[in-house]
Amino acid sequence: MLQQILALTWKDLKIFFKDPGAVVLIFLQPFMFIVVMSYALGGLFEPGKGAIHILAVNQDRGSQAAAILQQLDALDAFVVETRWEGQPLTREMAERLIVEGKRNLALIFPPDFSEVLEQIAERHSTRIVFLADPTASAQVVEPIQGTLQGLIERRVFIARMPKGIDFLLDTLAPQMSREQREAFKAQAEQAISGGLVGGDSPVVTVEREAPTGMRVEKYPNTFQQNVPGYTIYGLFWIVSLLTSSVLRERREGTFRRLLAAPMRRATILAGKFLPYYLINLVQLLIMLGASSLLFKMSLGYSSLGLVVVSLAAAAASTGLGVLIAGLARTDSQVGGLTVLLLLTMSALGGCFVPRFIMPDWLKTLGLITPHAWALDAYQDLLVRGYGLREVLPKAGALLMFAAAFFGIGISRFRFD
Amino acid sequence: MSSPIIEVSELVKKYGDRLAVNGVSFQIQEGEIFGLLGPNGAGKTTTLSILSTLLQPDAGKVQINGYDLAQDAERIKPLIGLVPQELALYPTLSAWDNLAFFGRIYGLRGRRLREQIDFVLELVGLRDRAGDAVETFSGGMKRRLNLAAGLIHQPRLLFLDEPTVGVDPQSRNFIFEHIERLKAAGMTILYTTHYMEEAERLCDRVAIMDEGRILALDTPQKLIGLLGGGVIHLAIPSDFISMLLPAIRALPHVQAVSPLDGRIKIETTEARSALLELIQLCHARDVPILSLEILEPSLESVFLHLTGKHLRD
DSSP: OHHHHHHHHHHHHHHHHTOHHHHIIIIIHHHHHHHHHHHHTHHHHSTTTTOEEEEEEEOOSSSHHHHHHHHHHHSTTEEEEOEETTEEOOHHHHHHHHHTTSOOEEEEEOTTHHHHHHOSSOOOOOOOEEEEOTTSOHHHHHHHHHHHHHHHHHHHHHHHHHHHHHHHHHHHOTTOOHHHHHHHHHHHHHHHHHHHTTOSSOSOOOOOOOOTTOOOSSOOOHHHHHHHHHHHHHHTTHHHHHHHHHHHHHHHTHHHHHHHSSSOHHHHHHHHHHHHHHHHHHHHHHHHHHHHHHHOOOOOSOHHHHHHHHHHHHHHHHHHHHHHHHHOOSHHHHHHHHHHHHHHHHHHTTSSSOGGGSOHHHHHHHTTSHHHHHHHHHHHHHTSOOOHHHHHHHHHHHHHHHHHHHHHHHHTOOOO | OOOOSEEEEEEEEEETTEEEEEEEEEEEOTTOEEEEEOOTTSSHHHHHHHHTTSSOOSEEEEEETTEETTTOHHHHGGGEEEEOSSOOSOTTSBHHHHHHHHHHHTTOOHHHHHHHHHHHHHHTTOGGGTTSBGGGSOHHHHHHHHHHHHHTTOOSEEEEESTTTTOOHHHHHHHHHHHHHHHHTTOEEEEEESOHHHHHHHOSEEEEEETTEEEEEEOHHHHHHTTTTEEEEEEOOHHHHHHHHHHHHTSTTEEEEEEETTEEEEEESSHHHHHHHHHHHHHHHTOOOOEEEEEOSSHHHHHHHHHSSOTTO
């Protein structure tokens, strides 16, 4: 029986590797997704990479706008451009660049910006214009507005402080000599600016940390964030190959020939499904291995956890193929149904869009897909630094999916 | 006479309310080529599928080489080489890979497997194309490889289900020659076809099937003999039929006469002489002849004689 299973497995593996379309679908397609999407989204996960370019038109007669732009430019997330092709930017130039699609954001500081910031008694106001291409998402525009607002508030404080001290001394100690007043102002400015506006030892700093229990020595790069999602997406395309292969055997009568041979139906099914499970495992090995070797992606700290999750994910994926092969009767059913099912499940499971940004109801709905469980398990291992113990429940869920898929698929399976 | 290698008695298979096989019984002797002849839907493939263990019968008994099909299917399977009507091959694999796969399924390994592959490739004339993908083969070559796959494990019984469907005349002759060679080597063959000339040429005995039943079973020569010297279908205006029947019956070369769908069916001892007599009779009685059809003695005309239908209907 084992030799018959091996013969069937070897035959299907040969057929698979002789089909360039199948090899591209299973290996190259997810790998290209990983490469393209990881580089495209690199800026979301790695500071300094993919910084947002902002045009700045500085019409300010004073120095406050220039100081704010310098601080903004010092942040990793932004690159401030005040000149274009050697020329100082004007509003017209900035608008043209946005219309032409060369840039999509611009700040325009008014001529009276410094004067308004430095005033004490008067209540004048002014405004900075934030030009944004309508296609720029709120996730990009709103953080820039927030950052800018914070920098302006700090600038207002610094700009107004000398005049504020003068105002206080005029009111509270009008008898103070000019020399005493200047010495007091200098000490006060030094003390206050050192603590509040980012001197050598800021009073408050913000540091990023992982929750207790997660072993994160270095924050994950774009590949660690993207590889699990697109690997899971690619993994389940085995459904398409397995189902097509079953339909072909039905259509071409090879199942009849196999049924007439001295072997049990269970042997035929085992030999039919095993190669696709093995292809899934090879696929995982290649995706994770290549990402580790080529892109220096960390594989986490638990090799055993990775093996267990991979075995379970491949079982769920092959099982889904068995289910569809059991239900589908025609090639057109397989083509349409498989694409619809795989894309929907991948999207719901978080392969394309992180589940944490989805509404709660959609996050919950995603749990009906094995994709969500597999993705979460891989992220636990690769991104969160968890070990085998933490991923066992998720591997268990994947095995339950596999059992249900195999059970229903085999019970509905027809050889003719 | 030795005991038959296949014994089928009162075999019944239903699909819903339709009786696909309706009480079929026959025996096949070892070394014999036994033909199941009939049109599509006659029940030939269903009968062959039951004998191949692919289908369970609803009633009846099948014994193959002394084993009861219902009890000992796993012992029967290795004895049978099935050549299905479809080209049951893997098109992207080479001829050699296909045969190696089917050989391994039947437990062949190593040197024996290689020798057997070489033997069957030689037998069907495809040894020089062993390494080529099956999808590059012509229809006839695929049919020959289909046959080779059924022979890879040296079965005692070969079941051929319409093995020449869609094959050009040259390849068909090639396949006939292979089958004749296998018969000469002593292989027992069950052959289904709706081509009467194949049954006449190849089969020792033929069972003519229609609508799930065997209508006649004998050697091709004896079946053809049922028609005597041939059958004539004569069409005349219906007013004249009853008047003319006794006169036709009295003609020297006529055996039997009966009305058939507005025509007269005339069984003769010698068709051409009877034809002349008929024309003279109609002329003498001033009866207009609307049409005349001569069925020369053949299995096709036997089928028409038995069912009133053509084999290709």
